[in-house]
Amino acid sequence: MSLKSTLLAAVAAATLAMPAFAEGMMVKDSYARAAGMSAKAGAAFIVIENHTGQDDRLISASSDIAKRVELHTHIEDENGVMKMTHVEEGFPVAAGEMIMMQRGGKHVMFMGLNDTMDQDDMVSVTLTFEKAGDVVVDVPVDLERKPMHGSMGHNHGHMKKDGDS
Template sequence: MSLKTFSLAAVTAMAFALPAVADSIIAVDDPYARVSTSMSKSGAAFMVIENTGDEADRLIDVKSDIAKRVELHTHKDDGHGNMSMIHVEEGFEIPAGGKHMLMRGSDHVMFMGLAHGLEHGDVVNVTLVFEKAGEVALEIPVDLERKADHSMKHGEMKVSE
């Protein structure tokens, strides 16, 4: 095989091996996790997810080794004033050029069967999985001091892919 043929074959193989570049660009702002007590067996994470890209994306899964089960959840009213949490299997759409808030009393990440207690200031490693953007790894601080009605801060957050 000539050098020219070998080079062409190598470039072609690399082009097929590279992942497709998504038109969504995901940013995460003001993430925090919490538990009701340091020895709780469940907890939750909240954040603002922004899609600065040209097309909608969807948060379809979440992963973490902090708990036996980690799911996307929301609260649902049964029509009689009773609220319950449910797993949202289809995930959450993040509109093009828009945001989706994961917040208390609404959509959130749920940790069930925590591996150990969480204290204020601990860090939880979480991976968000998007339909188009793929996986986004986060280090989410545990904040047990934030009040339920506390509005989300709008600072920068390190996101690694």
Template sequence: MSFTSKFLATAVAVAMALPAFADGMMINDAYARTAMKGGKSGAAFMQIMNHTDTDDRLIGAASDIAKKVELHTHKDMGEGVMKMVHVEEGFAIPAGGMHALARGGDHVMFMGLTQDMIQGETVEVTLTFEKAGDIVVQIPVDLERQDHGAMQHKKMDHSNTGSGS
């Protein structure tokens, strides 16, 4: 790899690590992943910060990477089983506050992936807010990231995702 290629690769990686801003909303520490190589579903996680003095709400997400994109959370079904469910009302982002989309909790769900998620590449996602409108975010794919406290995948009920993975 030439010096120029290395420099450009480094510049792109640094640019992708920077937070996205729009209308007082800031998206920070975003990443996307699949549970396994070749999986038919994936998810995106991030911190959403509201730097305005008005409450807002993330009400939708869209991306060409999947046939269907929804806001999801996990519901405790008892006996150690968690089920993923669509959150139609979205996620509240309080004025001056933050809401984390994290593994084992709230997240953007990609169902019916139209292409593989490849380590180091990016996924374009449009986040739709009630007040701030649409924010387009380039989210890096990070299949190697280990989040502490993430749920054990084997106890997850995926019957509501339509993916079976």
């Protein structure tokens, strides 16, 4: 590996390891994945902390990776079967609280993938909050992560207020 490649990799790793803040919202431990190489759907799992001092709500998400992007969760039906469902009203993020978007629970769903999701790719996702507005998050693709894996202290992703560079 050349010195330039090594330096670029080091800068990228340092950037990804930093907590991401925007308008008091902090994203930690984010990653995205698809079920397989030819999958037509994928998902992003993100921890969002609200440090704004006021309640807010994540109302939608968008990304160029898919034809449709929705906020989803799993709910138990009357037969005890867990089913994935679109949450049109979004997810509340109370002041001083966090939401954990993880497998088997809340997540950003990508339907009709426009491209493959390969290990270590970055997926740009715009999270839209009622009060904080649009926030762009670069989410790393991690196809190797096991369900419920990761530590709350291990930070991934880069977040910027829409319009920032």
